[in-house]
Amino acid sequence: MDNRTKIVSIIRHLATKPIDPAADESLFESGLLDSFSLNDLVTALESEFAIQVPDSDLTPRKFDSIERIEAYVESHS
Amino acid sequence: MAYLRAFGRYLPARVVDNAEIASLVGADPAWIQQVSGIVERRFAAPEESVAALGLRAGKDCLEAAGVSGSEVGLILVSSGSGERRFPGPATEIAAMLASAGIPAGVPAIDLPIASAGSLFGLSLAANLCQTYRNILVIGTEVMSRVIRLEPAGRDTAILFGDGAGACLVSAETGFARIVDSVIRSDGEFADSLRLHWDGTIYMEGRTIILHASRKLPRAILEVLNRNQTKAGEIGAFVMHQANLNLITRVAQAVGVPESRFFSNVQRYGNTSSASLLIAAAEWWSEVGQTMEGPFVMAAFGAGLNWGALLAAPYTG
Numbered sequence: 098m099d100n101r102t103k104i105v106s107i108i109r110h111l112a113t114k115p116i117d118p119a120a121d122e123s124l125f126e127s128g129l130l131d132s133f134s135l136n137d138l139v140t141a142l143e144s145e146f147a148i149q150v151p152d153s154d155l156t157p158r159k160f161d162s163i164e165r166i167e168a169y170v171e172s173h174s
Numbered sequence: 175m176a177y178l179r180a181f182g183r184y185l186p187a188r189v190v191d192n193a194e195i196a197s198l199v200g201a202d203p204a205w206i207q208q209v210s211g212i213v214e215r216r217f218a219a220p221e222e223s224v225a226a227l228g229l230r231a232g233k234d235c236l237e238a239a240g241v242s243g244s245e246v247g248l249i250l251v252s253s254g255s256g257e258r259r260f261p262g263p264a265t266e267i268a269a270m271l272a273s274a275g276i277p278a279g280v281p282a283i284d285l286p287i288a289s290a291g292s293l294f295g296l297s298l299a300a301n302l303c304q305t306y307r308n309i310l311v312i313g314t315e316v317m318s319r320v321i322r323l324e325p326a327g328r329d330t331a332i333l334f335g336d337g338a339g340a341c342l343v344s345a346e347t348g349f350a351r352i353v354d355s356v357i358r359s360d361g362e363f364a365d366s367l368r369l370h371w372d373g374t375i376y377m378e379g380r381t382i383i384l385h386a387s388r389k390l391p392r393a394i395l396e397v398l399n400r401n402q403t404k405a406g407e408i409g410a411f412v413m414h415q416a417n418l419n420l421i422t423r424v425a426q427a428v429g430v431p432e433s434r435f436f437s438n439v440q441r442y443g444n445t446s447s448a449s450l451l452i453a454a455a456e457w458w459s460e461v462g463q464t465m466e467g468p469f470v471m472a473a474f475g476a477g478l479n480w481g482a483l484l485a486a487p488y489t490g
Contacts, residue, residue: 152360152362155385
């Protein structure tokens with residue numbers, strides 16, 4: 098399974114309803130995920146990709162779309 | 175040794191429900207409750223200052239403790255909503271507490287730390303009480319004057335309320351012993367939650383929620399781990415009342431049932447640095463005096479500042 102597929106799977110698991118976000122679509126501005134899901138998303142990414150997200154990287158912008166998450170994961174894996 | 179001797183609180187009389195706030199900011203009352211858990215909050219009367227609220231809470235605390243103001247050696251007052259750049263409300267509260275026996279000249283120190291200020295006050299008091307014996311810690315806020323009650327301020331205006339809380343920390347005795355505390359700061363996100371003079375609150379909500387969701391459980395587990403205590407052994411968690419959804423997430427992260435977390439955010443909203451002590455006063459009034467096992471207090475807020483305190487019942 099490639100990184101993007103894993104990321105989409107995590108996002109779908111966190112959403113409260115079936116979603117099919119575009120790669121560049123804002124997950125939070127669009128309401129696909131609520132604000133309180135952001136920490137769950139970061140925690141799930143840490144687990145799935147065996148990375149540690151430092152506090153200095155805890156800005157929503159870095160995790161706001163599939164593309165941005167993918168870029169972050171690939172630069173930290 | 176440092177002990178928690180009593181808590182006190184004061185809430186202004188005016189109740190502002192979600193319907194009233196919703197009509198001002200252009201929101202659905204049900205949405206406000208869904209995103210925050212808040213049903214209503216209190217707003218101070220025009221003549222009530224930040225110091226006036228703090229005075230009432232301080233008096234309530236001294237009465238609950240059965241301690242004369244003459245025994246108080248230091249006053250610490252946290253507030254992020256004081257009316258003046260300086261002086262803060264601490265010295266004014268000390269002067270007004272003369273009627274409760276506070277002697278002239280007692281040092282009164284402001285902690286201009288929103289949200290986490292009273293937790294910082296408790297932690298400092300625990301370390302200072304060998305010198306000052308009895309330390310009155312007060313958190314007092316009039317947040318209703320620093321929010322935008324219009325559609326442009328909707329996301330923050332729905333959250334905040336006014337009130338004050340207090341705690342007497344003593345070197346001599348109390349209902350609980352302060353076992354340990356952790357306080358932490360991270361200025362890298364100082365701009366994410368801020369209030370300029372003559373301005374209104376600016377908050378990057380997602381950033382604040384993300385940091386709070388990670389830092390609060392971390393601080394709680396740190397203070398527990400270094401005292402060889404498991405989360406399951408804690409009888410009650412009393413947190414800064416920012417948002418019911420945040421309390422739920424912290425409970426999940428710490429690994430205990432949400433029912434162990436006291437909450438009154440439903441009735442008072444987020445009263446910033448006052449909220450921890452208001453919640454503690456109500457918790458203590460309801461169950462604290464028959465509590466079993468240790469309890470934890472925790473807070474997070476602007477700065478960023480956050481921390482946790484572990485206390486255990488003390489019967490002398």
